[in-house]
Amino acid sequence: xxxxxxxxxxxxxxxxxxxxxxxxxxxxxxxxxxxxxxxxxxxxxxxxxxxxxxxxxxxxxxxxxxxxxxxxxxxxxxxxxxxxxxxxxxxxxxxxxxxxxxxxxxxxxxxxxxxxxxxxxxxxxxxxxxxxxxxxxxxxxxxxxxxxxxxxxxxxxxxxxxxxxxxxxxxxxxxxxxxxxxxxxxxxxxxxxxxxxxxxxxxxxxxxxxxxxxxxxxxxxxxxx
Ligand SMILES: C[S@@+](CC[C@H](N)C(=O)[O-])C[C@H]1O[C@@H](n2cnc3c(N)ncnc32)[C@H](O)[C@@H]1O
Numbered sequence: 320x321x322x323x324x325x326x327x328x329x330x331x332x333x334x335x336x337x338x339x340x341x342x343x344x345x346x347x348x349x350x351x352x353x354x355x356x357x358x359x360x361x362x363x364x365x366x367x368x369x370x371x372x373x374x375x376x377x378x379x380x381x382x383x384x385x386x387x388x389x390x391x392x393x394x395x396x397x398x399x400x401x402x403x404x405x406x407x408x409x410x411x412x413x414x415x416x417x418x419x420x421x422x423x424x425x426x427x428x429x430x431x432x433x434x435x436x437x438x439x440x441x442x443x444x445x446x447x448x449x450x451x452x453x454x455x456x457x458x459x460x461x462x463x464x465x466x467x468x469x470x471x472x473x474x475x476x477x478x479x480x481x482x483x484x485x486x487x488x489x490x491x492x493x494x495x496x497x498x499x500x501x502x503x504x505x506x507x508x509x510x511x512x513x514x515x516x517x518x519x520x521x522x523x524x525x526x527x528x529x530x531x532x533x534x535x536x537x538x539x540x541x542x543x544x
Contacts, residue, residue, distance in 0.1 A: 323348070326426070329418030340422050347393065347427050349419075361430040362529070364395040366502060366536040367464060369526040371399035373538050374462045374500030384408040387458045387492075389447035390415075390465040394423050394431035396502075400462060401437050410440050413447035415465075420444065448480055454491040461489055461499045468503030468537070469510045481510070486517035490543055499541040506537040514541045 323341040330337055337352040347361040371388070378384045386400050391414035400410045412435075414420050420442055422428075423435055434440055443450060447465060469481035479485050481501075489499055499519065503510075506523060514521045519541035528534040 366526045367395040368399040375403035384459040386460045388412040389463040398431035398434040413443040451488040464502035493543040501539040503537045
């Protein structure tokens with residue numbers, strides 16, 4: 320068995336813990352140090368691709384679109400968003416942890432084909448929520464995968480990204496018919512209701528973590544109505 324090699328560590332802002340990047344042959348893992356477990360493994364990324372493919376389906380073949388990806392991780396969603404949009408479209412990726420961006424410029428970038436090298440991709444270093452304060456119709460799709468799911472909705476101590484106020488701010492940054500797509504490890508019908516109350520048309524899709532097998536994840540697809 321090939322042993323894991325530690326490639327780097329990073330502190331998550333606001334005392335969020337310490338991230339570790341490890342590699343074993345062609346497999347990479349990003350995990351929280353200690354007992355809190357794995358955030359991402361490069362072998363399992365089908366639902367990260369589905370987030371972009373489903374969230375950008377309405378702009379397939381359309382020129383000059385703009386997409387925001389929240390959370391770079393291993394770059395799979397960013398890569399799929401670039402593949403799903405036209406050659407003159409732009410994709411902004413917001414990432415909280417500077418080292419994650421640096422890791423993607425190195426060997427970790429091999430996982431998703433180095434999407435940061437695509438001239439259509441730009442990086443916002445910081446909290447994705449900062450991009451929702453402008454309240455101007457900017458994006459055709461906002462693809463969020465920054466958490467395990469919309470926990471902020473049920474747990475007050477989590478960030479406010481999934482609150483009613485935030486969902487309405489995101490709605491204002493969407494262009495007409497724009498879609499907010501959110502990756503979640505579980506399905507919560509109450510979150511669907513909250514999205515509807517925030518004036519989105521909502522669908523959910525169940526997707527498998529690994530080529531038709533593995534864990535079932537939920538993609539919330541909320542279209543500006
Ligand atoms: C599960 S990973 C994303 C995986 C990504 N979809 C992919 O395809 O590899 C979550 C990422 O979001 C970042 N993140 C967490 N909270 C964030 C925030 N509020 N704003 C921007 N990035 C955030 C984390 O540092 C991590 O890189």
